[in-house]
Amino acid sequence: MRRLILSLTLVVFCTGVAAEQFGVPGGGSRPVTAKSTPKPAPKKPVKKKKKKPAPKQPPAREMFGSVDTPSPLEARAIGSYSKGCLAGGVSLPVNGPDWQVMRLSRNRNWGSPQLIDFLERLSSDARAQDGWPGLLVGDLSQPCGGPMLTGHTSHQVGLDADIWLTAMPDRTLTPEEWEEMIAVTMLKDPLTVDTTIFTDAHVKLIRRAASYPQVARIFVHPAIKRSLCKRAASVGKDRAWLGKVRPWWNHHYHFHVRLACPSGMDGCKNQNPVTGDSGCSGGELDNWDSMLRKSAIWTAQQQIKPETKKPGKKKNVRFRDLPADCKTVLTSGGHEPLALDVELPEAALLAAASKEAGQPIPLLSQAQLQTLLGGGRIGMSMPDRNPIR
Ligand SMILES: [Zn+2]
Numbered sequence: 226m227r228r229l230i231l232s233l234t235l236v237v238f239c240t241g242v243a244a245e246q247f248g249v250p251g252g253g254s255r256p257v258t259a260k261s262t263p264k265p266a267p268k269k270p271v272k273k274k275k276k277k278p279a280p281k282q283p284p285a286r287e288m289f290g291s292v293d294t295p296s297p298l299e300a301r302a303i304g305s306y307s308k309g310c311l312a313g314g315v316s317l318p319v320n321g322p323d324w325q326v327m328r329l330s331r332n333r334n335w336g337s338p339q340l341i342d343f344l345e346r347l348s349s350d351a352r353a354q355d356g357w358p359g360l361l362v363g364d365l366s367q368p369c370g371g372p373m374l375t376g377h378t379s380h381q382v383g384l385d386a387d388i389w390l391t392a393m394p395d396r397t398l399t400p401e402e403w404e405e406m407i408a409v410t411m412l413k414d415p416l417t418v419d420t421t422i423f424t425d426a427h428v429k430l431i432r433r434a435a436s437y438p439q440v441a442r443i444f445v446h447p448a449i450k451r452s453l454c455k456r457a458a459s460v461g462k463d464r465a466w467l468g469k470v471r472p473w474w475n476h477h478y479h480f481h482v483r484l485a486c487p488s489g490m491d492g493c494k495n496q497n498p499v500t501g502d503s504g505c506s507g508g509e510l511d512n513w514d515s516m517l518r519k520s521a522i523w524t525a526q527q528q529i530k531p532e533t534k535k536p537g538k539k540k541n542v543r544f545r546d547l548p549a550d551c552k553t554v555l556t557s558g559g560h561e562p563l564a565l566d567v568e569l570p571e572a573a574l575l576a577a578a579s580k581e582a583g584q585p586i587p588l589l590s591q592a593q594l595q596t597l598l599g600g601g602r603i604g605m606s607m608p609d610r611n612p613i614r
Pocket residue numbers: 377380385386387480481
């Protein structure tokens with residue numbers, strides 16, 4: 226029976242091809258009139274099969290934010306920095322010889338073994354070779370990585386770390402200080418670094434962090450990048466490290482170190498490597514300046530007359546958007562996937578409610594706002610601090 230259908234299909238198919246060949250001008254030996262051309266049968270609209278709706282799940286950030294222990298799997302960064310998870314996470318001890326972990330309540334001191342090794346090495350090298358007193362370490366990743374309830378788009382695969390630009394004090398902080406201490410901003414206004422706070426010691430620390438081959442990128446506020454470009458010469462001749470230091474929003478009281486995927490780690494997605502250009506000339510920083518101006522003006526105007534229009538909401542990453550292996554990571558530790566509309570565990574709520582780690586970006590004063598609106602520049606000659614702050 227099946228063979229019969231197949232032969233019939235072949236016949237129909239071949240006939241169709243033959244008819245088509247005849248229809249092509251000059252394509253056949255027998256002239257074809259319009260009358261003799263068989264009318265093609267009207268096409269039936271193809272009904273699309275309705276996909277079964279996937280069972281509703283809470284956003285991935287709630288699922289990963291609720292897991293408080295790492296997965297008992299071989300250590301692996303899975304996926305990309307902003308869409309992935311971490312298998313076999315390792316925690317950075319909270320109180321090392323040259324570092325202390327801040328905001329313990331967030332339980333975000335987890336990373337790949339390579340990240341933990343790197344942080345221990347950096348803190349020790351920076352102290353021994355550059356005289357930096359020790360690192361205050363901010364967020365790494367959650368125990369299983371993944372999206373977070375608050376704060377970051379990246380930090381999902383255990384290869385990102387935030388390091389405060391405030392040096393570690395010469396004593397062990399109290400548990401209250403770990404939670405409450407606030408990192409100092411390096412900015413004196415939204416566009417300019419305060420050079421009385423951001424010193425050569427900071428330049429050396431960032432240069433040291435960029436010097437390791439496993440570091441792919443370092444993110445700092447654009448004003449800090451500009452300052453690094455100006456001051457690199459004061460700490461040495463080498464400028465190659467500047468290329469890894471990339472300007473990005475918000476990194477004004479901390480810098481963000483991103484390691485490349487460790488070699489041979491399956492399923493870990495690197496970003497394109499940096500170009501090797503220092504990024505100090507060529508207009509990139511000028512573009513940032515104009516974006517910072519717009520953002521500063523918008524923020525200052527919000528203080529006076531808040532608009533109703535809010536900036537776009539962040540899109541929730543859904544669990545099914547993450548690499549398939551992330552399901553194993555989430556369930557391997559015996560965690561049940563979170564049900565919808567269930568109240569989040571206390572640990573997750575605590576993490577979400579933890580205190581902001583750094584001072585806010587200084588606001589523009591009225592005079593500075595007027596200067597910017599008039600197309601002028603602000604910076605060194607303007608008052609150091611916004612009096613209303
Ligand atoms: Zn970060």
